[in-house]
Amino acid sequence: MNVLRAKFRRTPAGFTLVELLVAIAIIGVLVALLLPAVQAAREAARRMKCQNNLKQLALGTHEFHEANGSLPTFFGIYPPVGNCGVRSGCNLAAPYGGWFLHLLPYVEQNNLHQNVADEVRVVPRNARITLSAPTGCRTVADRDYNGNHTRSYTSCDSPGTYEEHGIWVMSVRTTPFALLRCPSDPTAQKGVISNWGITSYLANYNAFDSGVRIPANQPLWTNPSRFSQITDGLSNTLLFAEGYAYCDGFPRIALHSWYYHNFGLDWYQTPNTTMFQTAPPAKTKLQCPPGRECCDNWRAQTPHIAMNAALADGSVRSVFREISQTTWDNALQPNDGNALSNDW
Incomplete structure (x- = not known):
């Protein structure tokens, strides 16, 4: 009886190599099909x-x-001043910059705008200035745009000392x-x-x-x-x-x-x-x-x-x-x- 039981007992079968390769191929196809959908969702x-x-x-x-009562200034100070307009010199104690500077209080950045306003109110100036040039250098050019506020000097590679104001x-x-x-x-x-x-x-x-x-x-x-x-x-x-x-x-x-x-x-x-x-x-x-x-x-x-x-x-x-x-x-x-x- 024990011999018969042993004869009919099943031995668990594993995956063959072919079955494993087929399973991997199916998974690869599914991933390939799903990837564009995932990328599209992202x-x-x-x-x-x-x-x-x-x-x-x-x-x-x-x-x-x-x-x-108006849109913000595209570039300059806000509000404009009489016959002078929105240029920085029209009001040195007013925040000066691009449209986003003036929008700051209305896009949950009021503290940052207030910091700029307070700073230029105390020290009325709408740009950073050179306090001193490197020894022996003579200023020959002033590149004063878009945050690239550097001064160029003859026979000198280093800039001078700056005092920063407002958005600078x-x-x-x-x-x-x-x-x-x-x-x-x-x-x-x-x-x-x-x-x-x-x-x-x-x-x-x-x-x-x-x-x-x-x-x-x-x-x-x-x-x-x-x-x-x-x-x-x-x-x-x-x-x-x-x-x-x-x-x-x-x-x-x-x-x-x-x-x-x-x-x-x-x-x-x-x-x-x-x-x-x-x-x-x-x-x-x-x-x-x-x-x-x-x-x-x-x-x-x-x-x-x-x-x-x-x-x-x-x-x-x-x-x-x-x-x-x-x-x-x-x-x-x-x-x-x-x-x-x-x-x-």
């Missing part, structure tokens, strides 16, 4: 975050307008702002310069331009616009759009927005409506592969298949590259009198 979440940031900037602008104070200009970073932006975390409010979102100069420019031949120094001046309608005018934080070798910064933050205003202070770019390579023009269009710092860029943009009414929408140049022109110009076409 990108959808990142896109929603980018859109939410734009929404917060637009709502902050509305709160600023409600409290002050280290604790201010080195503050990172999560609100300004789009997680899909391939350059947002890689910029060489991470100071000065490096931003993945650009303000449309045309919407902020009141037309009152002092001096009249310098569009940069425009008094801030009011919503009532956007005669084409708030829902038909772009207020903010995406842009690479680091483009063509330059950072896009929001605390000191001229030169590198160019959306609606080029390097020569000429208002424009240049068409945006969709996922261009984040390379300089010199590094750009033949036949490719790389990031152009005079344009807006989106890392998505469509441009995320905030309208002046506070809404956020996606704009596809297939729209016509005319439609894009009309969306960027707040009072040209032209309706947006059906491709909008």
Whole structure:
């Protein structure tokens, strides 16, 4: 009987090599099928975050307008001073910088804005100055833009001693702002310069331009616009759009927005409506592969298949590259009198 029982007892069988390979192949196929879906879900979440940031900037602008009666100054002091305007010298005791500086109290950064306001009120000056040049050096050039505040000297490599004020104070200009970073932006975390409010979102100069420019031949120094001046309608005018934080070798910064933050205003202070770019390579023009269009710092860029943009009414929408140049022109110009076409 024991012999019969032993004869009919089953020995547990393991996987054969073929079965194991088949199982691994099936798992590989399933992973390959699931990976695009996982990546798409992650990108959808990142896109929603980018859109939410734009929404917060637009709502902050509305709160600023409600409290002050106008949009913030695109670049300069706020409020403008009589016949002088928004240039730094018009009020040395007023906070001076880009549009985001003036929005700080309305995007949960009131303490930082108050620090700037208190500092320039005590020491009225809107730029950092050279207190002394290195021994034996003579100042020959003054590069005074966008946070790159350095002095050049003949036969000397080191800068002089500086006294910092306003947004030039280290604790201010080195503050990172999560609100300004789009997680899909391939350059947002890689910029060489991470100071000065490096931003993945650009303000449309045309919407902020009141037309009152002092001096009249310098569009940069425009008094801030009011919503009532956007005669084409708030829902038909772009207020903010995406842009690479680091483009063509330059950072896009929001605390000191001229030169590198160019959306609606080029390097020569000429208002424009240049068409945006969709996922261009984040390379300089010199590094750009033949036949490719790389990031152009005079344009807006989106890392998505469509441009995320905030309208002046506070809404956020996606704009596809297939729209016509005319439609894009009309969306960027707040009072040209032209309706947006059906491709909008």
